[in-house]
Amino acid sequence: MKSDRGSLVSTPNQSSQKPMLIVIALIVIGVTGYLAAMDWMEQDNASEQAEQIAAITPGTNNSTNTTARVTSEAPTRPLTNAPQVADPAPDMRTSTPTTTQNKPTAQTTDPYPRTVYLYHPNADKTYNIVKATFITQSLEPNDAKLVTLIKNSDGSFSAIDNSTNRRIPNVKDLTAQQNYYTPKTLYADSNNLILLTKQIGGTGSAFVIRKVNTFNGNVEWTLNGDKFDDFNALTIQARLHKNMTLLNISKQNYLVDAKGQLTKTSIAF
Numbered sequence: 001m002k003s004d005r006g007s008l009v010s011t012p013n014q015s016s017q018k019p020m021l022i023v024i025a026l027i028v029i030g031v032t033g034y035l036a037a038m039d040w041m042e043q044d045n046a047s048e049q050a051e052q053i054a055a056i057t058p059g060t061n062n063s064t065n066t067t068a069r070v071t072s073e074a075p076t077r078p079l080t081n082a083p084q085v086a087d088p089a090p091d092m093r094t095s096t097p098t099t100t101q102n103k104p105t106a107q108t109t110d111p112y113p114r115t116v117y118l119y120h121p122n123a124d125k126t127y128n129i130v131k132a133t134f135i136t137q138s139l140e141p142n143d144a145k146l147v148t149l150i151k152n153s154d155g156s157f158s159a160i161d162n163s164t165n166r167r168i169p170n171v172k173d174l175t176a177q178q179n180y181y182t183p184k185t186l187y188a189d190s191n192n193l194i195l196l197t198k199q200i201g202g203t204g205s206a207f208v209i210r211k212v213n214t215f216n217g218n219v220e221w222t223l224n225g226d227k228f229d230d231f232n233a234l235t236i237q238a239r240l241h242k243n244m245t246l247l248n249i250s251k252q253n254y255l256v257d258a259k260g261q262l263t264k265t266s267i268a269f
Contacts (some may be wrong), residue, residue, distance in 0.1 A: 052092055112136070115214075116131070116133075117174075118132065119183055120151060126181055127179060131194075132171045132172075134170060146161065146162055147159050147161060148162055159171045177217055177219075182198050191214055192211070192240060194210070196209055207231075209222070211260075221261060229250070229252060231250070232249065241255065243258065248269040254269070
């Protein structure tokens with residue numbers, strides 16, 4: 001009987017320990033799972049931070065992709081000679097064209113050097129020819145619209161870039177030796193100026209073609225109308241050909257050398 005009672009007492013003690021063991025096991029499993037989850041989250045955060053750092057670090061693949069994306073999303077600059085801009089207004093197309101070679105195309109707004117030649121009228125109906133060289137972003141094709149020319153009280157000239165309202169410091173009067181009657185630009189760039197003008201004197205007036213030195217205003221050569229087979233001032237075109245001037249007058253082409261010697265040519269204008 002004693003042994004039976006003893007066995008009856010020990011049985012409930014063992015059964016009461018099982019729930020405690022289960023609780024302890026569940027706690028251990030929960031703690032282990034929590035620690036594993038935290039470790040996974042730390043690794044994931046570290047990986048994400050590494051990707052962010054790589055995205056802003058020059059020389060990585062992510063950096064290249066980001067730069068390309070920003071470039072494509074940034075506003076397209078209308079663009080020299082090159083911005084995407086509309087064609088000039090009709091009044092700008094029909095204005096007197098200028099032939100300065102170093103103008104940009106209609107596809108740029110980057111600053112570029114520009115040389116313009118302006119004609120200032122005088123009381124005696126002659127004109128001063130004034131050269132202005134400056135940096136601009138304007139695409140205005142008409143020099144007279146882009147630049148305002150001012151004659152000072154001492155006879156010198158000042159010029160204003162109308163696109164910025166700034167004074168142009170590099171201004172030179174090319175007519176210190178003589179003025180011109182009704183001049184018209186046939187060709188111009190920063191180093192060359194070929195114009196059509198009237199030569200007054202003697203028995204009357206006639207148009208002549210003249211090349212003017214753009215640094216000192218000296219006349220390099222003059223060609224009278226009688227030098228040509230059919231001189232029509234309305235048909236004259238001019239451009240450079242190597243170190244000479246190529247003229248097209250009444251469908252005939254002529255070459256003019258540095259000394260003003262004239263020869264007919266079959267070179268296409």
